[in-house]
Amino acid sequence: MLRPETDAEAAFRADVRAFLAAAIPDHLRDLTFRAPPQDCMPWYRALSRRGWIAPHWPKAFGGMAASPVEQVILLEEMAHAGAPDIPTQGINHIGPLLMHFGSPAQQARHLPPILAGDVIWCQGYSEPGAGSDLSALRTAARRDGDELVVNGHKIWTTWGHHAHWMFALVRTSSAGNPRAGITFLLIDLSSPGITRRPIRNIANDDEFCEVFFDEVRVPLENVVGAVDDGWRVATALLDRERIQLGAPAQALRALERVRRLAPLADAGLADRIAEAELAVETLTAAFLDAAERFAAGEDPGAESSYLKILATETTQAVLDIAQDLAGPLMAARDPVRLGAPLVDMSEMFLQARRLSIYGGSNEIQRSILAERVLGLKREAR
Amino acid sequence: MPSETEAMLAAAAGDLLDGEGGVARARARRDAGGGLDRAVWSRMAAMGWFSLLLPEAHGGLGLAPSDAVDFAQEIGARIAPEPVVAAIAAQPLLAACGTPAADTLLARAAGGAAVICAAPAERTDDGPGSAFQGLAFAPADVDVALAFDPPNRRLLALDPAEARTAATVDGGTLAFLADGPDAVLVAEGASAQAAFLAACDVQRLLYAAELCGLMARALDMTLDYMRLRRQFGQPIGAFQALQHRAATHFVDVRATRALVREAGRAFGTQKQSGAAAAAKAAAGAAALRVLKDCIQLHGAIGFADEHDIGLYLRRAMVLAASAGTPRTCRAVFGTARAAELDAPLPRHAVRAAGPDASQAG
Ligand SMILES: Cc1cc2nc3c(=O)[nH]c(=O)nc-3n(C[C@H](O)[C@H](O)[C@H](O)COP(=O)(O)OP(=O)(O)OC[C@H]3O[C@@H](n4cnc5c(N)ncnc54)[C@H](O)[C@@H]3O)c2cc1C
Numbered sequence: 109m110l111r112p113e114t115d116a117e118a119a120f121r122a123d124v125r126a127f128l129a130a131a132i133p134d135h136l137r138d139l140t141f142r143a144p145p146q147d148c149m150p151w152y153r154a155l156s157r158r159g160w161i162a163p164h165w166p167k168a169f170g171g172m173a174a175s176p177v178e179q180v181i182l183l184e185e186m187a188h189a190g191a192p193d194i195p196t197q198g199i200n201h202i203g204p205l206l207m208h209f210g211s212p213a214q215q216a217r218h219l220p221p222i223l224a225g226d227v228i229w230c231q232g233y234s235e236p237g238a239g240s241d242l243s244a245l246r247t248a249a250r251r252d253g254d255e256l257v258v259n260g261h262k263i264w265t266t267w268g269h270h271a272h273w274m275f276a277l278v279r280t281s282s283a284g285n286p287r288a289g290i291t292f293l294l295i296d297l298s299s300p301g302i303t304r305r306p307i308r309n310i311a312n313d314d315e316f317c318e319v320f321f322d323e324v325r326v327p328l329e330n331v332v333g334a335v336d337d338g339w340r341v342a343t344a345l346l347d348r349e350r351i352q353l354g355a356p357a358q359a360l361r362a363l364e365r366v367r368r369l370a371p372l373a374d375a376g377l378a379d380r381i382a383e384a385e386l387a388v389e390t391l392t393a394a395f396l397d398a399a400e401r402f403a404a405g406e407d408p409g410a411e412s413s414y415l416k417i418l419a420t421e422t423t424q425a426v427l428d429i430a431q432d433l434a435g436p437l438m439a440a441r442d443p444v445r446l447g448a449p450l451v452d453m454s455e456m457f458l459q460a461r462r463l464s465i466y467g468g469s470n471e472i473q474r475s476i477l478a479e480r481v482l483g484l485k486r487e488a489r
Numbered sequence: 490m491p492s493e494t495e496a497m498l499a500a501a502a503g504d505l506l507d508g509e510g511g512v513a514r515a516r517a518r519r520d521a522g523g524g525l526d527r528a529v530w531s532r533m534a535a536m537g538w539f540s541l542l543l544p545e546a547h548g549g550l551g552l553a554p555s556d557a558v559d560f561a562q563e564i565g566a567r568i569a570p571e572p573v574v575a576a577i578a579a580q581p582l583l584a585a586c587g588t589p590a591a592d593t594l595l596a597r598a599a600g601g602a603a604v605i606c607a608a609p610a611e612r613t614d615d616g617p618g619s620a621f622q623g624l625a626f627a628p629a630d631v632d633v634a635l636a637f638d639p640p641n642r643r644l645l646a647l648d649p650a651e652a653r654t655a656a657t658v659d660g661g662t663l664a665f666l667a668d669g670p671d672a673v674l675v676a677e678g679a680s681a682q683a684a685f686l687a688a689c690d691v692q693r694l695l696y697a698a699e700l701c702g703l704m705a706r707a708l709d710m711t712l713d714y715m716r717l718r719r720q721f722g723q724p725i726g727a728f729q730a731l732q733h734r735a736a737t738h739f740v741d742v743r744a745t746r747a748l749v750r751e752a753g754r755a756f757g758t759q760k761q762s763g764a765a766a767a768a769k770a771a772a773g774a775a776a777l778r779v780l781k782d783c784i785q786l787h788g789a790i791g792f793a794d795e796h797d798i799g800l801y802l803r804r805a806m807v808l809a810a811s812a813g814t815p816r817t818c819r820a821v822f823g824t825a826r827a828a829e830l831d832a833p834l835p836r837h838a839v840r841a842a843g844p845d846a847s848q849a850g
Contacts, residue, residue: 234789237719239720239788239789240720240721240725240788241720241721241722244720263789264789307793307794307795308793308794308795309792309793309794310784310791310792310793310794310799310802310803312794316789424781432814432816435611435624435810435814435816435817436611436624436625436626436663436810436811436814437624437655437663437810438806438809438810438814439626439657439658439659439663439806439807439809439810439811440655440656440657440658440663441655441656441657441658442655442656444655454658454806458658458802458803461781461784461785461791461792461802462792464785465784465785465788465789465791465792466789469785469788470785471728471730471731474730475730487728487729
């Protein structure tokens with residue numbers, strides 16, 4: 109942040125720093141990938157006990173109601189301390205969605221375990237034939253008494269093989285507009301009829317998977333909102349979700365890579381290092397601006413798509429700079445010890461390819477900006 | 490325009506590599522955790538691949554580096570995991586040294602019996618007098634890596650199996666080569682240095698060509714996918730935003746290939762080193778640019794290991810870093826260009842400039 113901190117903010121930073129120095133186990137520090145649940149969830153729970161797991165959640169739901177500046181302080185300190193990455197589908201996606209659309213019973217059942225880190229969630233939207241064109245989804249649910257019976261195939265489900273629950277979009281009607289027959293469903297992944305197959309990614313990490321449903325029975329009480337009204341439920345909060353997607357979490361982690369490499373780089377690279385610092389400051393300013401407007405009651409609107417683009421492309425640009433600093437080690441697969449620190453050369457660069465693909469690809473975000481914000485005519489599709 | 494020899498060589502390379510299994514070999518090698526298929530290596534040697542640039546007097550084909558540009562593109566298109574370019578550069582280097590040690594190594598390399606590679610290393614030691622240390626791309630089962638120790642002007646034959654290594658993203662190896670009791674002095678002095686620099690130039694040119702072939706093929710794969718993959722009721726290739734990106738990559742691919750061919754023409758002249766570095770700098774940067782977007786244009790399947798496009802990105806990272814990263818090569822080119830600009834024009838050029846100049850001559 110370029111702005112000066114108040115005394116209270118500076119004290120908060122000192123608190124966070126001291127906590128992180130003491131609390132992050134050594135084997136989880138400086139990881140360049142998301143550690144599997146047995147390693148990563150204890151850390152999630154430690155943050156939860158400290159009260160810092162859900163900075164942007166309101167106090168009424170057990171969150172921290174942190175100011176945007178406090179959120180940035182947390183992110184900066186975590187990146188600097190090499191804190192491990194944690195799963196965010198619960199905190200950033202289904203949690204806030206249930207706060208708005210969930211029944212009191214659904215809220216009472218699902219929100220506390222998300223905060224506590226006892227239940228891991230995954231997002232079951234994408235299918236082989238339904239990526240950017242999500243409303244083409246075909247995983248179907250037919251009504252049978254007070255249950256829905258699900259058959260179909262989800263893919264690219266992050267942490268699907270580690271998750272206990274999935275929030276999914278399923279087709280309950282194929283008549284009329286494809287968006288009209290979609291239902292938002294909470295699925296207990298221990299139900300009979302579910303098969304999961306991990307998929308390895310280009311960074312050699314089996315972080316996502318595909319999930320097959322064969323006559324999976326889900327009680328109707330697990331529908332969020334109404335049957336056939338799932339599209340609205342899933343998309344109504346996208347604008348504000350994108351504010352969190354625009355938080356400088358990944359970009360700060362990437363910047364940390366550049367900072368570690370800086371002492372090893374020759375003087376000619378000082379400009380590249382400053383470029384990385386500047387890019388992340390720009391993103392931080394954009395996030396603070398959007399989050400503060402939102403906190404003041406402004407509707408983020410479609411404009412928030414710009415944050416998703418900025419956050420992801422900033423991270424990628426910073427990692428390009430890290431690759432440049434790494435010299436021939438840019439092609440090393442594993443972190444290499446150069447002097448004291450272990451420096452990752454390629455893992456984050458490869459992992460970062462995802463950022464512009466998921467969460468609504470950056471092409472789709474650009475179309476949203478062009479059509480809904482800039483008022484340009486939509487391409488025939 | 491490629492000559493008939495060049496075209497034949499390139500076609501034969503494509504046939505051999507396809508016959509051996511094409512891209513699947515790159516995946517298999519990665520899955521096996523590295524390793525060189527010696528049987529394939531011998532077949533490559535039997536086709537004369539590693540002696541393409543070896544003078545005929547030494548039993549080679551005596552071709553010029555520019556004759557091998559199309560050949561190297563075919564290797565890149567199939568992301569063959571063997572260190573072919575490094576082996577091609579090694580033989581003329583050894584021939585130029587002319588020392589008994591070099592002759593012995595050249596005899597060992599014949600027929601592909603020993604895998605001998607030129608290994609331009611980024612130095613990691615502290616300068617003159619200190620023992621040589623450097624980082625080079627060399628598979629652990631390369632038998633001999635030829636590394637040059639500039640301050641002491643010594644060409645060393647090193648055994649990468651003795652070196653500390655790090656795995657590369659394509660399943661190959663980076664070796665931290667170091668002078669040691671097992672190092673063999675192959676040649677020394679100014680002539681050894683000149684021969685090694687020429688081998689670096691050869692590698693830069695041919696790696697650049699390999700990268701051209703790689704990115705051209707990756708773009709073709711991406712175009713095929715854009716025709717096939719349907720979203721919103723039409724092929725994603727019908728979206729103009731994506732069409733423009735594909736067109737931009739075509740510009741990159743074609744311009745880089747033209748530059749690499751142009752650089753080949755500088756071989757054998759003063760401009761050779763600058764030109765080779767220019768080609769390598771441009772190709773390394775362009776390939777990374779194009780490949781990152783090829784992944785993006787594939788969407789999530791491009792991010793999955795099971796799709797080949799990710800193998801192309803990872804191979805591009807290794808080739809872009811081999812024999813000088815884009816940054817290193819830009820620096821070499823920049824220095825060469827500055828020297829050229831400082832140099833006086835050759836006499837015949839001055840004459841042509843006007844009557845005064847001609848009187849002065
Ligand atoms: C690492 C990772 C994790 C993921 N995790 C999850 C998850 O947990 N749950 C889940 O449901 N999904 C997940 N996804 C899937 C993600 O949501 C989709 O990848 C994304 O929606 C794009 O769909 P697609 O991959 O099918 O690409 P496609 O839609 O086939 O797109 C291919 C290319 O075409 C472009 N394109 C498509 N349509 C247009 C258009 N109209 N105009 C211009 N360009 C266009 C795209 O931007 C992309 O570049 C994940 C993906 C990745 C990579």
